[in-house]
Amino acid sequence: MQQEETKTASPCAILVAVDCGEGVYDAEASLDELHELLQSAGYEPGPSVMQRRESPDKATCIGSGRLEEIRQLCSTQEADVVVFDRELSPTQLRNLERELKIRVIDRTMLILEIFASRAQSSEGKLQVELAQLQYMLPRLSGQGTALSRIGGGSGTHTRGAGETQLETDRRHIRRRIESLKQKLAESNKRRQNLRHRRKKNNIPTVALVGYTNAGKSTLMNALTQAGVLAEDKLFATLDPTARSLRLPSGRHVVLIDTVGLVRNLPHHLVEAFHSTLEEAAQADLILNLCDASSPEASVHLSVTKDLLESLNCGETPILPVLNKCDLLTDPSHLPHVGKFVCISARYGTGIEGLLDAIDQSLPQIHRRMKLLIPFEKAGLAARIRRNGSILEEQYLPEGLLVRAMVDQQLLEDVRPFVVD
Numbered sequence: 001m002q003q004e005e006t007k008t009a010s011p012c013a014i015l016v017a018v019d020c021g022e023g024v025y026d027a028e029a030s031l032d033e034l035h036e037l038l039q040s041a042g043y044e045p046g047p048s049v050m051q052r053r054e055s056p057d058k059a060t061c062i063g064s065g066r067l068e069e070i071r072q073l074c075s076t077q078e079a080d081v082v083v084f085d086r087e088l089s090p091t092q093l094r095n096l097e098r099e100l101k102i103r104v105i106d107r108t109m110l111i112l113e114i115f116a117s118r119a120q121s122s123e124g125k126l127q128v129e130l131a132q133l134q135y136m137l138p139r140l141s142g143q144g145t146a147l148s149r150i151g152g153g154s155g156t157h158t159r160g161a162g163e164t165q166l167e168t169d170r171r172h173i174r175r176r177i178e179s180l181k182q183k184l185a186e187s188n189k190r191r192q193n194l195r196h197r198r199k200k201n202n203i204p205t206v207a208l209v210g211y212t213n214a215g216k217s218t219l220m221n222a223l224t225q226a227g228v229l230a231e232d233k234l235f236a237t238l239d240p241t242a243r244s245l246r247l248p249s250g251r252h253v254v255l256i257d258t259v260g261l262v263r264n265l266p267h268h269l270v271e272a273f274h275s276t277l278e279e280a281a282q283a284d285l286i287l288n289l290c291d292a293s294s295p296e297a298s299v300h301l302s303v304t305k306d307l308l309e310s311l312n313c314g315e316t317p318i319l320p321v322l323n324k325c326d327l328l329t330d331p332s333h334l335p336h337v338g339k340f341v342c343i344s345a346r347y348g349t350g351i352e353g354l355l356d357a358i359d360q361s362l363p364q365i366h367r368r369m370k371l372l373i374p375f376e377k378a379g380l381a382a383r384i385r386r387n388g389s390i391l392e393e394q395y396l397p398e399g400l401l402v403r404a405m406v407d408q409q410l411l412e413d414v415r416p417f418v419v420d
């Protein structure tokens with residue numbers, strides 16, 4: 001008996017790119033990325049359609065000929081969704097869904113969807129929900145489909161006198177947006193307090209920034225496995241994406257993981273993640289991690305750098321870290337980025353070099369302190385002098401009383417001898 005053909009479990013998507021010749025837009029590369037984004041969102045990418053035109057059609061983004069082609073494709077491919085590789089205006093989205101009688105999403109909605117499924121920390125979840133609601137608010141069609149997709153649920157809210165369902169939904173969303181903003185402001189405050197505490201304790205922060213899939217989390221884990229991750233005695237409450245790390249010099253730093261980037265990151269998302277990304281931009285050192293085996297590595301590095309610059313990273317040194325070097329067959333394919341470190345986070349190659357580079361790239365900070373050093377620890381005074389300076393010294397029966405500028409690297413060692 002012939003087996004009945006079953007449709008694959010993942011929804012099938014038709015990809016659409018409209019190339020209007022904008023300077024930096026590379027339709028092919030962007031479509032490839034859309035392909036990957038679809039896969040990571042759990043879709044099955046189907047055929048793609050590309051159109052070059054002077055400007056996007058105001059009503060439907062693409063021309064009527066291509067629209068017909070997509071309609072055909074949808075039916076032959078039994079597609080479930082059509083994905084546009086650019087942002088669609090509320091009008092375009094509405095018209096396209098009406099014309100194609102199928103779910104239509106744009107690149108931004110897709111990215112937001114991925115973020116929503118990935119967000120782990122409660123703050124991350126709030127940030128993504130805020131971005132989604134802000135994006136959807138003007139795009140509500142009144143049919144309730146958009147809302148139900150992002151978990152808002154439509155038709156369940158009490159309608160005010162004379163209100164249409166659409167108005168009710170909008171009112172509900174606006175209220176939720178306000179409440180999300182408030183919650184985020186609170187957690188932002190908590191984060192600021194943490195940051196101040198670290199500053200006071202002189203603990204430098206190192207931010208791990210980079211394109212999605214560059215290997216940031218793998219690197220975080222590699223550092224843990226290398227045994228260099230100190231248990232966080234110093235900071236009782238680190239947020240889930242920050243960890244304490246001890247460098248070979250003995251200096252402690254806080255390593256911050258950040259949200260993965262993609263080109264044309266939806267601006268709503270950047271806005272929602274502003275405080276997190278800004279924290280990264282304000283770190284003492286930024287590691288710009290990229291997948292060195294990707295032919296797009298240079299683009300990825302510059303997308304990240306541009307974003308950081310838009311966040312006023314100012315004087316913060318940025319160290320490019322080329323990851324996945326185990327996959328590199330031809331080293332001449334490395335992106336040209338000046339000083340950089342090559343590693344393989346997966347195999348732990350180059351991790352020591354990276355830690356040394358972090359040590360060297362961090363600004364050397366000296367701290368003024370008063371210490372009572374027992375005579376048997378006289379060697380410590382010599383080390384302080386070598387890496388910093390002793391401003392005043394006095395011999396007491398208990399030991400040497402000094403006022404000194406102590407190098408960051410020695411902070412741990414001198415801690416037991418600090419006097420107020």
Ligand SMILES: Nc1nc2c(ncn2[C@@H]2O[C@H](COP(=O)(O)OP(=O)(O)OP(=O)(O)O)[C@@H](O)[C@H]2O)c(=O)[nH]1
Nearest residue numbers: 211212213214215216217218260323324344345346
């Ligand atoms: N071959 C190889 N694969 C690696 C290396 N580092 C990471 N990967 C793989 O790359 C993929 C992505 O790694 P992640 O650590 O999740 O990347 P990420 O930067 O945290 O990604 P996002 O969380 O999406 O921003 C995983 O499948 C890793 O196993 C490496 O050095 N070599």
Ligand SMILES: [Mg+2]
Nearest residue numbers: 216217218260
């Ligand atoms: Mg990650």
